[in-house]
Amino acid sequence: MTAPILSPPPLFTGEYFQNPYPAFTWLRENSPVHPLTFPVGNLPMWLVTRYEDVRAILGDHNRFSSDAPRWATEDFKKAGMAFGTGTVIEQILSVLDPPDHTRVRKLAMGAFTPRRTATWKEPTEQIVQSALDRMQRMEQPDVMEFASIVPAEVIGRVLGIPLDRFKEILHAIERALHVDPEHTDESTKAYQEIVDYGREVITEKRRNPGDDLTTTFIDARDGDDRLDEDELVALVALMIMVGLDTTRNLIGSGVLALLDHPDQRDLLRAEPQLADTAVEEFLRYDGALTVALIRFTKEDVEVAGTRIPAGSTVIAALQSANRDPAYFAHPDRLDITRNGDARHLGLGHGLHNCLGAALARLETRIAVPAVFERFPDLSLAVPRSDLRYGESWLLRSLESLPVHLNSKE
Amino acid sequence: MKATLRLDRKVCAGAGLCAAMDPTHFQLAADGRATLLVAELADAEAVEAAQDVIDCCPSEAISLAETA
Numbered sequence: 001m002t003a004p005i006l007s008p009p010p011l012f013t014g015e016y017f018q019n020p021y022p023a024f025t026w027l028r029e030n031s032p033v034h035p036l037t038f039p040v041g042n043l044p045m046w047l048v049t050r051y052e053d054v055r056a057i058l059g060d061h062n063r064f065s066s067d068a069p070r071w072a073t074e075d076f077k078k079a080g081m082a083f084g085t086g087t088v089i090e091q092i093l094s095v096l097d098p099p100d101h102t103r104v105r106k107l108a109m110g111a112f113t114p115r116r117t118a119t120w121k122e123p124t125e126q127i128v129q130s131a132l133d134r135m136q137r138m139e140q141p142d143v144m145e146f147a148s149i150v151p152a153e154v155i156g157r158v159l160g161i162p163l164d165r166f167k168e169i170l171h172a173i174e175r176a177l178h179v180d181p182e183h184t185d186e187s188t189k190a191y192q193e194i195v196d197y198g199r200e201v202i203t204e205k206r207r208n209p210g211d212d213l214t215t216t217f218i219d220a221r222d223g224d225d226r227l228d229e230d231e232l233v234a235l236v237a238l239m240i241m242v243g244l245d246t247t248r249n250l251i252g253s254g255v256l257a258l259l260d261h262p263d264q265r266d267l268l269r270a271e272p273q274l275a276d277t278a279v280e281e282f283l284r285y286d287g288a289l290t291v292a293l294i295r296f297t298k299e300d301v302e303v304a305g306t307r308i309p310a311g312s313t314v315i316a317a318l319q320s321a322n323r324d325p326a327y328f329a330h331p332d333r334l335d336i337t338r339n340g341d342a343r344h345l346g347l348g349h350g351l352h353n354c355l356g357a358a359l360a361r362l363e364t365r366i367a368v369p370a371v372f373e374r375f376p377d378l379s380l381a382v383p384r385s386d387l388r389y390g391e392s393w394l395l396r397s398l399e400s401l402p403v404h405l406n407s408k409e
Numbered sequence: 410m411k412a413t414l415r416l417d418r419k420v421c422a423g424a425g426l427c428a429a430m431d432p433t434h435f436q437l438a439a440d441g442r443a444t445l446l447v448a449e450l451a452d453a454e455a456v457e458a459a460q461d462v463i464d465c466c467p468s469e470a471i472s473l474a475e476t477a
Binding site: 055058059060061098102105106109110112113114115342343347348349350351353354355357358 | 422423424425426428429430437441442461464465466467468469
């Protein structure tokens with residue numbers, strides 16, 4: 001028998017980034033509302049890991065705000081942890097509280113309803129097939145390249161912009177989210193690049209309007225005055241930022257999950273109608289975001305018997321909630337037929353639940369099965385233990401997923 | 410204007426947005442999907458607030474039926 005671990009495992013550092021699940025298990029059992037010092041900037045925070053508490057926090061924007069400029073501590077802002085400090089990204093939809101949130105979300109939601117999203121099915125299928133063609137020609141095929149191309153091209157078409165610069169933008173996103181208190185200007189610069197790109201896109205679209213989302217947003221600004229100019233820029237920047245990395249991660253983790261669970265891969269091939277529940281399971285099993293965007297307490301609150309004072313920084317661990325055995329039977333097992341357990345929190349919950357959920361689901365439902373349809377004998381080209389995740393406090397992002405496309409003979 | 414809220418529980422994905430925005434009319438049931446606490450909307454203000462929730466729902470699960 002192994003001795004019980006008495007102290008909490010290291011968080012937001014080292015091995016945690018590669019596999020946070022053992023740490024989450026420990027926290028759920030021993031310290032579900034856990035005070036910690038965030039390694040970057042030595043910021044005091046609370047990490048919440050049980051399903052019911054995570055869901056309750058995300059559903060309670062009146063006490064847990066996402067609005068960092070308004071509610072975060074000065075130390076938090078100084079460490080560069082707030083999104084886009086000093087740029088219009090500071091006020092993206094993801095951090096707004098009502099009533100501004102309601103006004104902007106209403107406007108953006110129209111573009112991502114299940115019905116609107118369904119019209120993207122055929123274009124997405126074409127994009128996936130041509131991305132698979134490219135993968136087939138690669139000397140060292142990498143599923144993550146495929147997984148990057150698909151959302152970039154889809155969101156490029158939705159916004160009506162050529163995303164020939166998407167690698168540059170992906171890199172800017174990565175640099176923006178990389179928090180280093182010694183060099184916060186680097187992150188600000190990266191955010192500014194994303195904003196500048198958004199402005200360029202808007203300028204171009206004002207000149208050449210099209211049947212696309214950017215033009216719809218511009219009309220809402222110039223026609224109906226439902227957005228101010230900064231909000232318009234922030235909204236386009238947001239679409240670029242969140243449409244790329246997140247779906248990339250989900251497609252990659254879905255493929256990896258099926259490589260790790262050949263029985264589930266075979267089941268999905270035999271019963272393609274399971275694709276919908278499979279996508280929900282990918283979101284639960286290893287979703288794109290490890291934790292939710294940070295919340296700030298607007299007043300003293302109590303979570304599962306622990307008092308958190310007003311002005312605190314709270315991290316709700318989505319992926320820990322999604323593996324909570326109190327809500328999911330055999331939570332560490334991938335089961336694409338899972339149905340009837342609790343709803344996963346892989347797309348968030350409450351006011352700020354994922355706006356692009358329907359599009360992310362559509363892309364993943366098409367892309368992941370298509371990989372195994374094209375390459376039934378797909379296998380890892382490196383030892384499983386060589387796979388690395390980016391060291392991000394927020395995103396669960398595989399760096400690369402090298403594969404053999406055909407069985408080795 | 411009076412109106413009645415309709416909720417399609419088969420379409421609801423349980424994102425929890427309605428209950429967060431308007432806990433007077435919506436709550437989440439044990440199965441994680443939304444339920445209506447009060448379906449009747451008494452005045453124009455209530456109808457407008459409900460329309461906000463309808464427009465923000467990611468699943469298009471909520472609608473309004475005008476009653477008078």
